[in-house]
Amino acid sequence: MGNSFGQLFRITTWGESHGGGVGVVIDGCPAGLELDAAHIQEELDRRRPGQSSLTTPRKESDTARILSGVFEGRTLGTPISVCVDNQDARPAAYESTKDVYRPSHADFTYEAKYGIRNWQGGGRASARETVGRVAAGAIARRLLAASGGIEIHAWVSQVAEICAEIDVAAVTRETVEANAVRCPDAAAAAQMMERIEAARRDGDSVGGVVSLVARGVPPGLGEPVFDKLEASLAGAMLSLPAAKGFEIGSGFAGAAMTGSAHNDAFHLEGERVRTRTNRSGGVQGGISNGENIVVRVAFKPTATIAHEQETVDSDGNPRTLEAKGRHDPCVLPRAVPIVEAMASLVLADAFLLQRARHPDQLP
């Protein structure tokens, strides 16, 4: 278990980083949605390695093949199977570390859990696993757009200590894609790129934060009490490789505030109930309130670095590791489409759950 996500729009991902390929089965996508491989490819191309100098040089075209569930350009309502072959897997590169636990990687814990280790790369712990999520997210995104005009944008808001200033209401796909680091604040983006290049030169890596806004979400999505929207989003985001933290709305900063400063006053805008501020981040009591949903996800620095590191091997010997392999000095730019995918999946599921029980409450 653990490889499925969602209740009504449910995905199951499969595949190791250095096996035959990676993929996903989407079960529960409504029939009749216009879909072809290009819709999926557009998002996969934003995730794939080698797209800029900031990313790993591993060469994968990440070409999506749709094997089922789509007929004459429309979804059938049956499972959609999407498969991406691994093309540039180089398992031999991992031969020398096959019995060594790489620090802050999952080698030790996978062996502890399963009693067996796929030493050829990160296996399921590799970010390559997210290919299936992005493919499925692309479909969820289309469903959301078709069903009510929900728009989702993520961007890099922090790299190492460099923070961007962003107006969440103004972010667009174009402003995000305007630079390789996917930060709509051009000045910050320039600094971030320098910082990432510096890390690469040092054989080091840096972490950062991805922010996300979902606009046009109707009030009423989210299933109290355990599947509150922020709970589903938090679970979704923390399931991403390297994620260490999650905030919605005011987040940790809100913890330091008083109620009188934090509360979002209601007022009317035409016939619509709006809040003056959005410290709630678009969600109150686990249910969307119609304001922008705003979340932030913290990612640790990439664990693979070229520095010498203390570790042990599976026979219990002290070892010294100096990683070779290919890797990203900073995962943040490629994390952007992945974070968008997870939010799309959460919202598509929440939308279908609300429509199942309270269709009249949807606009």
Add this chain to the structure above:
Amino acid sequence: MGNSFGQLFRITTWGESHGGGVGVVIDGCPAGLELDAAHIQEELDRRRPGQSSLTTPRKESDTARILSGVFEGRTLGTPISVCVDNQDARPAAYESTKDVYRPSHADFTYEAKYGIRNWQGGGRASARETVGRVAAGAIARRLLAASGGIEIHAWVSQVAEICAEIDVAAVTRETVEANAVRCPDAAAAAQMMERIEAARRDGDSVGGVVSLVARGVPPGLGEPVFDKLEASLAGAMLSLPAAKGFEIGSGFAGAAMTGSAHNDAFHLEGERVRTRTNRSGGVQGGISNGENIVVRVAFKPTATIAHEQETVDSDGNPRTLEAKGRHDPCVLPRAVPIVEAMASLVLADAFLLQRARHPDQLP
């Protein structure tokens, strides 16, 4: 849906804050566990209102009745139904605000979702809903202790801007319960209590952070990729009323670090593989590594305050609200047992999942 949590140790909570009562059904607790109502009561007493001057004056004994699943002091393996009556519900107190949306409460969103509003208090959005979680968590905690000595402690690490300094290895139930604010740093605790009293005097409220450590967790718990341990914990914590943020290990601070500074080097301690540092927070690749699991949860300030606030009513009229009702000026002290309960539920589930498939990997 949305009122169940867990896969193998699965709970379903029910009950509104001002209805007949609140409760929980626990399905999947193994048979043969020693259990009586006192085990549950001990935790409920830490959660109940009126336990100190820091909390709401609502008077509830919160007496747990076990209606099924236990026979001659041991669990039967069948569903355990626990029921707590509401005793001091005062729905009339909410009469005057029955059509007013209280700012940063869930009145508006519940009505938007369901098309109907239980105006007598917070309904399912009330913290009273967590009674069932704490009762179930008490059982999960016993299972974890019986199955392998896992110990779980939470404490208040921040109130408003006041932060405590705590050694996570040294926290015990006694140090947590040593003061009403449940902060083991006595000096910080004194300041926190003053800060909460000040908020009460001002008719205001304050937020804060609860930290948690799980000690003695064996390596191997957690189900990649969507049910990684940190994903389950994040989802669990963000399902709590007023929760706005979650971190594991280095959290948001880790986002500003380099890989060389962040990585946790492995070494041997006797035959055991340990890490020199614990920025991973006890989890790597979604699976426990045997180190302390350390998480932090941010809570916003209580939405109920005595200040005048701008709002609207359900007929679309501007209104001014000055809350009366009973409430906590700060939810943090009472959140401690609730956060512990959620962590216990997550770990009990993860433990059973691991035992199902890889029993030989458990100690």
Add this chain to the structure above:
Amino acid sequence: MGNSFGQLFRITTWGESHGGGVGVVIDGCPAGLELDAAHIQEELDRRRPGQSSLTTPRKESDTARILSGVFEGRTLGTPISVCVDNQDARPAAYESTKDVYRPSHADFTYEAKYGIRNWQGGGRASARETVGRVAAGAIARRLLAASGGIEIHAWVSQVAEICAEIDVAAVTRETVEANAVRCPDAAAAAQMMERIEAARRDGDSVGGVVSLVARGVPPGLGEPVFDKLEASLAGAMLSLPAAKGFEIGSGFAGAAMTGSAHNDAFHLEGERVRTRTNRSGGVQGGISNGENIVVRVAFKPTATIAHEQETVDSDGNPRTLEAKGRHDPCVLPRAVPIVEAMASLVLADAFLLQRARHPDQLP
């Protein structure tokens, strides 16, 4: 696990036959449905013991209390908790057989599974567990009626070797309730009652068959491939105590037929696509086709009999058992509302699942 049923209209039952009570939590019932305790009571009264000379003399009023999820006569969309106290439990009656495995009861298997036995009656294996199902089914039935006029009727179609002749299109609640055996064929009913009374006089018991029709089910319900409507119905029915077989449409008789004799030809009735015959039983490919859904459920004879029986005890000694206790010589009449409840739950779930994804396909 195992005590929950359904995906979107999801119930969790709890309670042992001789503990504090029995009950159910219904999660996922849409908000706004008119509901009060009388709706539930009406169905419970058809299930309760002591209602006629054909049933066990155990005296239980089976009074339902709704503890949550309903406000001012309408459902809130939150969990509905229903509780029924046990009043006439006589655990002492089981004292003498506490270590004896009663033949064709679940004493041995519960002990084998759980390592512990609640010897006070049948525990969860008792038909008393079905109280929660019937209470939940009453709500599902109201939802189906409100959402599209679906009507569900079950009746006793066979007792021992006596078979009734019934026109499934003509069955009504009145014809079912016209006699104590709940068989709308009055002549057969009279024979069945005699047969049951004869079994009682002999200290013996008899089995039989319950048939069910669901009328007004719109085309399109059912979720291929594993949650086909007949699969969900079969699983639901075989989860009932004493159930041994399930058929839909032609059932086992269909196995002996040729395709040319079995196929249901399509024709038009006004604008509606109809079938000339209904050997499919209202379901094709796992999806309702708009015809009557017709199923049959076989129940074995009650295991509790007054004859002397060979058995063993938990210490491995041969024993001879002569049951005392109270019991039904034939469960069939009381099984009728239970079978209806299960069908209602299956269809309510299927309805919500279809509305989630393909609302425009519903009438």
Add this chain to the structure above:
Amino acid sequence: MGNSFGQLFRITTWGESHGGGVGVVIDGCPAGLELDAAHIQEELDRRRPGQSSLTTPRKESDTARILSGVFEGRTLGTPISVCVDNQDARPAAYESTKDVYRPSHADFTYEAKYGIRNWQGGGRASARETVGRVAAGAIARRLLAASGGIEIHAWVSQVAEICAEIDVAAVTRETVEANAVRCPDAAAAAQMMERIEAARRDGDSVGGVVSLVARGVPPGLGEPVFDKLEASLAGAMLSLPAAKGFEIGSGFAGAAMTGSAHNDAFHLEGERVRTRTNRSGGVQGGISNGENIVVRVAFKPTATIAHEQETVDSDGNPRTLEAKGRHDPCVLPRAVPIVEAMASLVLADAFLLQRARHPDQLP
């Protein structure tokens, strides 16, 4: 939804009969199980078309490719993705019936549910969908064998009106595979083959019954009350194309019996508690009792026949249909490995569920 089955040993099948292929993702198979493609192929070869003159002439090698989850001949504990290409799909053969509803097929109901019809063959309603089930079942079977010696055999026990006489204790893979109809009673098998050939010559089809025995199942498997072993088995079997009925143990015949004739007396065999008879079919109260699990599944005659049939088209016109296409005059022989697969999946899941909670109760 609807395309996943199982809780801990969970499979998701995908694929249409005339699309790119069919496949399955298995999530939850324990790590360390020896597995290669040949183990899967052996079972697929028993299911594939064209294996004898009794089956459809469609030519599919049904070669299984394992794309993930297996490394160096052992399972990794991660999802196992198995893919089978469609090779001999001839969608053009369906062009002439693309708007005609074939009687007792799922054309009408799929269109009613999804609002779209994949007219190229049966789509998900085709028996081709069961490829994924058989592949997954082959792995479940290995897990059961490795974990405790559970053996599962199915066979054809009835074709049209011809019934076989079989000793369930003596059935082996060899006796089942001894003839093309997969009936271990050679005399009956010969008659069945003649009957099937006669149906083919007539352009007609016949139904029948598959029986199954699971031997060596330890006491304690099955999760009351909704996931009782017989409930899971019934749901599994009725999810198969063309299945119309299910029985366990005495089944419908038991409905005509008295309790004194039906009850299975307990006795001791060495230290083991056994029953003298097995009308319970190896399950009591939803839990295995250690005796042979015996079930029967009724299949209707193949809906595709060469006779002229009355029907309508999607524009509401009366039409006459004379099927061409390729098909099996009797699905029974190929249903045998499919029924075995479903039973294997149910038991693997039940085994893991029991080990999760009550490992000490397993032998």
